Amino acid sequence: MADSKPWTIDDAALGEQRHAPATLRNRDAIVAVLRDILPDQGIVLEIASGTGEHAVYFGRTFPNLTFQPSDPDPACCESIAAWTKREAVSNILPPKQLDAQAAEWDVENAAAILCINMVHISPWESSIGLMEKAGRLLNPGAPFYLYGPYLRDGVETAPGNLAFERSLKSRNLRWGLRDVADMDALAARNGFARESLVEMPANNISLVYRKTT
Template sequence: MSDSKPWIVGETPPGEQRHAPATMRNRDAIVAVLRDILPPSGLVLEVASGTGEHIVYFGRSFPDLTFQPSDPDPDCCQSIAAWTQREAVPNVLPPLPLDAQAREWDIPEPAAILCINMVHISPWESSIGLFEKAGTLLDPGAPLYLYGPYLRADVETAPGNLAFERSLKSRDLRWGLRDVADMDALAARTGFARESLTEMPANNISLVYRKA
């Protein structure tokens, strides 16, 4: 079953750390992929940072990089700030209230962009916005990294992911698992090509795209 639940849904007071149980299960596998694609230095933008747990772990794992977390949800931004303060990671910047569908992103040009578990819990327009802005901001050869559950025509969808898809649709009909072929087509329209697909824990995958 997919481990992509954004966080524990409960009575987490604003300003406190939210916790996504999946982070502990997938963060090392994600770091293993990132070690092969991230540049040795520069700014790495994470779109839809959620709880902030991934970004502080990445900050510790890649001390020579600077990480810029972001999320359109104010409560998530507060959680990101709380995690960053708690873990005292000096190379993680304060979170930005960035929306993938915004007309422009007012940020410095990053050397890489990460987006973990956003595509399936947002409208398709958010994925379009992500690729369009990445195409504007990234230099040729720079990576755009995606992680999450996806559909593939040549791979049977795990029963847990099918159940997760039904759950997503019950919350918002605009949400749902995307097909890798559709992601590749969107990438091609916005100046990217897929470099790799890596199997990840709990029926998730990593997709690495490079700016042409």
């Protein structure tokens, strides 16, 4: 599960480089899904990149792709740049300061979009903005990947996720775990169809959508 501030500051990087412990726990499971859905080439846009650790790991794992990390938080963009420099990964573009709720994104094209652990730590309007702009940016057949904890009809929610939901609501009433059915409906309104749902570690799931129109 994610946290609203799931990172620590690396003093050796003078406060710019941040570390999210969850990245080390989930990155290989995420890569296993991405291997089956990412295109062979093109730009992969990551929304809400956070510390940047996923971006550098994905860049190293998929050297034929170019990754465009982004985050609305300037401090996160600094961390992304610091990790990219430290790891010397050449197929990662400079981070962009993008907000899911912004009217437009400063991105010309993308062959795929990734969004990890953002949906539950943001208002529902952020998910709406994410889907709307992804629907405008991606071409038919392109993948749109979401990762995090979600609710599902007919599936008992893990106690840890219920506790996490209460924690999120205690910090911001507009945050919270979203229902997969609501994500599917939002996706359909923006030209996507869900291709798969993959069970992931720590009661998280991967949602894979494809642009259909």
